[in-house]
Structures are given as C-alpha cells and as structure tokens.
Amino acid sequence: MATLSLGKYRGLQQCATPRGALSVLALDHRNNLRAALRPDAPDSVAAGEMTAFKCEAVKALAPAASAILLDPEVGAAQCIASSALPGNVGLVVALEATGYTGDTTARQSHILPGWSVAKAKRFGANAVKLLVYYRPDAPTAAEIESLVRQVAADCVAHDLAFFLEPLSYSLEPMRKRLVLAERRWTVIETARRLVVPGVDVLKVEFPFDVASERDEREWDKACAELTAASAVPWVLLSGAAGYEMYLRQVTVACRAGASGVAVGRAVWQEAPALRDEARTIFLNGPARERMARVTALCDALARPWTDYYSAPDVHPDWYEHY
Numbered sequence: 001m002a003t004l005s006l007g008k009y010r011g012l013q014q015c016a017t018p019r020g021a022l023s024v025l026a027l028d029h030r031n032n033l034r035a036a037l038r039p040d041a042p043d044s045v046a047a048g049e050m051t052a053f054k055c056e057a058v059k060a061l062a063p064a065a066s067a068i069l070l071d072p073e074v075g076a077a078q079c080i081a082s083s084a085l086p087g088n089v090g091l092v093v094a095l096e097a098t099g100y101t102g103d104t105t106a107r108q109s110h111i112l113p114g115w116s117v118a119k120a121k122r123f124g125a126n127a128v129k130l131l132v133y134y135r136p137d138a139p140t141a142a143e144i145e146s147l148v149r150q151v152a153a154d155c156v157a158h159d160l161a162f163f164l165e166p167l168s169y170s171l172e173p174m175r176k177r178l179v180l181a182e183r184r185w186t187v188i189e190t191a192r193r194l195v196v197p198g199v200d201v202l203k204v205e206f207p208f209d210v211a212s213e214r215d216e217r218e219w220d221k222a223c224a225e226l227t228a229a230s231a232v233p234w235v236l237l238s239g240a241a242g243y244e245m246y247l248r249q250v251t252v253a254c255r256a257g258a259s260g261v262a263v264g265r266a267v268w269q270e271a272p273a274l275r276d277e278a279r280t281i282f283l284n285g286p287a288r289e290r291m292a293r294v295t296a297l298c299d300a301l302a303r304p305w306t307d308y309y310s311a312p313d314v315h316p317d318w319y320e321h322y
Contacts, residue, residue, distance in 0.1 A: 007159025015067035015090030020304025022260030023295035025065040030098040036272035059084040060283035064291035093125040107133035117154035127161035152198025165203035191230040202234040227257030238266035254301035
C-alpha cells in the first residue's frame with residue numbers, strides 16, 4: 001500500500017463516499033455540450049447558455065454523487081458562485097483545453113492557456129483531471145508522457161490529487177473505432193505506461209469492445225487485467241454508452257477491481273435537447289435517479305480507494321516541514 005501526502009489523501013476523501021467509492025458526475029464537457037445543446041449550429045451556443053445548463057444539472061444531480069467534475073471555463077467557478085455545487089460534494093476541475101491539435105493519428109493535448117495546477121489548488125479544487133489523447137504506439141506518445149509527468153510533478157508540488165484520463169484513438173484515418181484485441185491492448189498498456197508517480201486515480205475507458213463481444217465473462221477478464229496493470233485506483237468513464245449498457249459495464253468493472261465511476265452523458269444525455277420545465281423535470285427525476293443508482297452500485301461493489309493508499313504518519317511538528 002502506498003502512502004499519500006496529506007493534501008492528496010484529503011482530496012480523495014472529499015471526492016469519495018464514506019466507504020471509499022468514487023462516484024463522480026462528469027460535466028466538464030465543452031465542444032460536446034455545444035453540439036448537444038444545438039446540433040445544427042454548435043458554434044452559436046454562447047458561454048452563458050452552457051453555464052446555465054451546467055448549474056441546473058449540478059444543482060439537480062450533485063446530491064446523488066460523491067464529486068463533480070467541471071471545467072474552469074463555463075462550469076466550476078460559476079457552479080460555486082451560484083451555490084449550485086453543495087459544499088459537501090467534492091470538486092474535480094479539468095486542466096486541459098478541449099479537443100486536440102495535430103493529426104488525427106498523432107494527437108496532441110494541451111493545458112488550457114491561463115490555467116494551471118497552482119490556480120486549481122488556490123481556487124479550492126479537491127483534485128484536478130487531465131485528459132490526454134494517447135496511444136503507446138502513436139508518434140506523439142513521448143510528448144504526451146512528458147506532459148503527464150509534468151502535471152504529476154505539479155500536483156505533487158501543490159499537494160493536489162490527480163485524476164488522469166487517457167483516451168485512445170485509431171492510427172488508421174479511415175477507421176475510428178478500436179475493436180477487440182486492439183482496444184484491450186491499448187487501454188491496458190496505457191495504464192502500465194502512463195501511471196507515473198504523482199498520478200493518483202486513472203479515469204479510463206472500458207477495456208473491451210462490448211459491441212463485438214457480449215459475453216460478460218470476457219469483459220470481466222479484460223477488467224481484471226486492467227486492475228492488475230494499474231498501480232492506482234481506476235474509475236470507469238461512460239463515453240457514448242447508453243445508461244443500461246453502462247450499468248452492466250460498471251457492475252463488471254467494480255467486481256473486477258474498479259474503484260468507481262466518472263459518469264457523464266449516460267446519466268444526463270437527454271437533458272440538452274429539452275427546454276425549460278421539461279429539462280428541470282428530467283434532471284430532478286430520471287437523471288437524479290440514474291446517478292443515485294450508479295452511486296449505490298459503486299458503494300456496494302467498488303474497491304475502495306483506501307485499499308491502495310494510506311495516510312502518512314503525522315508527528316507533532318509535521319507542519320514545520322510541510
């Protein structure tokens with residue numbers, strides 16, 4: 001069992017349920033949310049419209065989650081200032097600029113200009129999250145690995161918990177989806193290579209192509225392999241999965257060693273297309289029920305993050321050297 005620093009340990013405590021499961025509601029979407037709010041003209045979606053959606057969604061769903069993942073542009077500060085985010089729910093803030101630069105088969109990820117780990121710490125975040133587009137065999141792999149090491153070092157320096165989210169992609173321009181062995185190898189090998197000192201939680205894709213293989217015994221083997229490969233707790237993102245399919249994935253993942261979830265659209269994906277009272281009813285009804293069910297499932301089955309980490313020994317003069 002590894003020993004975490006006090007700040008990181010406290011940050012994960014604040015992002016988890018009392019049992020130690022991580023049930024994080026993901027609402028750090030930017031470009032994807034623009035497209036969902038106005039599919040015919042995403043560029044016309046103003047910042048205020050995105051903020052209004054996020055504040056309403058957070059107010060409705062936060063009570064059913066252990067933490068909320070928000071972006072610094074149109075979500076995090078606004079949800080605090082409006083009191084949409086309760087004080088007893090953890091806050092994870094994204095570091096990255098949305099999207100990527102470079103070729104589709106050699107993607108580059110970047111920190112949002114003007115934002116940093118230091119600012120997130122000063123702002124009051126309990127943890128930060130970095131999304132990177134990564135493949136171990138991509139031309140930009142070394143560049144992404146260097147970025148992760150730098151952010152990990154910054155998080156150590158500022159004693160802030162670090163969630164890392166690597167997203168895989170195809171190296172063939174005409175084929176977007178990774179299937180079967182390729183997907184499994186990419187997700188698991190990424191866990192082996194990108195979990196460097198200072199990375200505390202891995203936010204990861206389901207390590208199996210469920211569209212090609214519906215046998216949950218094979219899913220379980222892949223998830224168990226991921227648990228063995230990752231030196232830190234891992235949580236399952238939802239991606240484009242529908243809610244019922246996601247529940248099946250979460251059940252398999254947690255039984256195989258996952259420490260919880262970071263779930264977004266599987267919970268709230270219908271809401272952007274709704275307006276006014278219909279959106280409010282959906283968010284406070286079906287969406288909140290979904291989030292509560294996911295949290296209960298994680299609390300029942302997930303491996304607590306405290307199985308991986310212990311707090312440091314605290315001596316009377318600890319503050320002198322902190």
